[in-house]
Amino acid sequence: MGVTGLASYVQQLQPSPGEHLEWQLGPASVDKEDASQVVFVDGHAYAHHVAKEISWAQGARPHLLAKVLGKQVEIFKRAGFRLTFVFDGVLPVHKIDERIGRDAEKISRISTVMAEVVKRRALGAISATSSPVAATLLPPLAIPALMNQLREMDIPIIVPQREADVALAQMARTQSAPVISLDSDFFVHLLEDPDRCSQEEVSSSSRPLLGYIPLNTLRVNEDVLHAQLFRRPRVAESLGVCPSLLPALAALVGCDYTSRRDRASAMQEILGAKKGHARIKHVVKLLSGLNDLADPLAAIDMLMSRHVPAGSAIEVGAELKFAVAQYIGLNEKTLPIPPAASATITMLYRTGGFNHKLVEVATQRIFWCSPFLEDIGRAAAWEVARPLRRWAYALISWSTEQSRENQPDSKSLWEGLPVDEQLWVDYVRGNLLVKEYLRRGERLVAENVKPVAWDELKTLSISVTGSDSKHTLLSLSDSAREAMHLRILKSDTDKIRSLPVGIRPLAISVRSMISELSARGQPLANYELVALVSAGLVSYSRAQSESNLPMPTTNMATGAASTPLTLHRLAQMEVFLFSSLILAQSLLHPLIHHNDFLTGHWTCLDGQEFHRCIELAKGGAEHVRLLCGDGHEQADEQRLGLYRQVFEAVVEGLEDCVERVMSYGGVSGKKKKKRIKTKGNEKTVGQGGLRASSNLFDVLSSGCSF
Secondary structure (H helix, E strand, O other): OOOOOHHHHHHOOOOOOEEEEEEEOOOOOOOHHHOOEEEEEEHHHHHHHHHOOOOOOOOOOHHHHHHHHHHHHHHHHHOOEEEEEEOOOOOOHHHHHHHHHHHHHHHHHHHHHHHHHHHHHHOOOOOOOOOOOHHHOOOOOHHHHHHHHHHHOOOOEEOOOOOHHHHHHHHHHHHOOOEEEOOHHHHOOOOOOOOOOOHHHHHOOOOOOOOEEEHHHOEEOOOEEEEEEEOHHHHHHHHOOOHHHHHHHHHHHOOOOOOHHHHHHHHHHHHOOOOHHHHHHHHHHHHHOOOOOOOHHHHHHHHHHHHOOHHHHHHHHHHHHHHHHHHOOOOOOOOOOOOHHHOHHHHHHHOOOOOHHHHHHHHHOEEEOOOOOOOOOOOOHHHHOHHHHHHHHHHHHHHOOOOOOOOOOOHHHHOOOOOOOOHHHHHHHOOOOEEEEEEEOOEEEEEEEOOOOHHHHHHHHHHHHOOOOOOOHHHOOHHHHHHHHHHHOOOOOHHHHOOOOOOHHHHHHHHHHHHHHHHOOOOEEHHHHHHHHHHHHHHHHHHOOOOOOOOOOOOOOOOOOOOHHHHHHHHHHHHHHHHHHHHHHHOOOHHHHOHHHHHOOOOOOOHHHHHHHHHHHHOOOOHHHHHHOOOHHHOOHHHHHHHHHHHHHHHOOOHHHEEOOOOOOOOOOOOOEEEEEEOOEEEEEEOOOOOOOOOHHHOOOOOOOO
């Protein structure tokens, strides 16, 4: 991430160009008004940093990730920092090749983690170890969970039109503030305003706190926060090049602004076969002879004329100059946020309430199914939920509809964002294709996907409004948006609507998962269903600090190890939860501003809890043990009642879509044996302690009757 090899190269320089800084930590609660130091934080870099603090070996834990972030933010607040987090926005077109390469690398990392899972299972390991590789594979709900945690802590969030690094540099210059990240591009970016901060001021004892603070230099010791600050002039001096030539160094060494193909061509023409630190040393040597040049573009021209044959100098030079331009302010400026009343989607997007993946559909006709932890031997979890994304693509297209008489148009929703003006026309004509990048086996592929047809979307709109008059997305009532969301997810039932708002995402996502897997001829097993619902409710109740749902008081520890299949089921569940969320955003669902509904998409998801529940359910344990732990003699009736309510809502009308792998029954407390024949295989399972029933879903959850 950033300039290839530059971070480690700078770290080994002696004397170090970094300045050691200390902040005394104040009281646990510091008012925002008392915070004196403005600091900008790279949101995605910090997400990966925090991810290393927890174990991902049993799958997603977005709520725990958010709580760890919250604790670290409190430390910054105690140090007197006034934080603003800046997250990546829409991927620039020129970085698509870089993203393809990174996603391909992620697939390779998934294979590594899965091989370790299989190995540990074969050795009989009963617990999963923390995997540093797994921590690099952020699942889709991680960033939404982190953003919401920051909102709850009253920390400003900004999502720029493009990626975060250029916006961070611009804001740092404007407000004379440092940047916290783990991206070596910030050794190169101009973080101080040259018109405000002269070299004399930079060197004085009263200089402002300007520069780059790497995340890996932050540590707390005895109520003191320690860090290292790197100022651009001092880094350049330590390297032996003029500060203004650092962008040329980044372009020549290789950075995120040069594609891998561009990087290879530049290296071959100028640097030969040199790699790593040797390459940086060679570039420094080349540039040190050009320190009299203040313009990095002129330096590139000079190097082209000296080292590159005339036939390829123009092409290679253009590639390198494009990269240089991103560092020296020739790039596109961050646009101001229009008033909320005139740009609904724009405002939501800029403040983290409208996923950037949806904006990429509207602006580039691309959707990135980013690889994360799942079974490489099975179809990608993203693929199973494709029918839901087709609805999202249709809704995004509808939101860009051109104006009709007396109707609001797309300008009222998308102002300030470069929406594809042909998107709506192509969609209505049936010509629109969205390019999805997703995993197929161990490869990343691009596939064209058609949105749900306009006639089908129009029919759905008419069915919920009761009118065949023409509507725009913006003219729909809140109740119509909510009904459309539930119908797309096959969940518009009285039982679903009667559930608490925070529980609904769990129920409708499981229903949708059951339906789509059944349609593919890969039905969910009944014990998997029991585990998903039980684990979801336990995880949700744990996340509610002031909930009416009592916290489990008994031993809920798990010794269950993950398997490729259980990790894959968890990945599928997360994709369906994420799909429910982006569908709600595409519809401008009234509940996307409701905290319980929003957080319900990830507080019900915990890999460790799911593996505990599925191990117990697979072994025939009664549902009360799944929900309340080993000491379930004091089982809470409110929790059990909610389980029954959710389970009934989930399975209503879908009884035949779940595979009956095991059966529970019996009228005594004794265990009995019963063989259930499923697809030619026989399984022997323990019988539960409650009455038998002829209704499959009366006995799915270990003897619980509804």
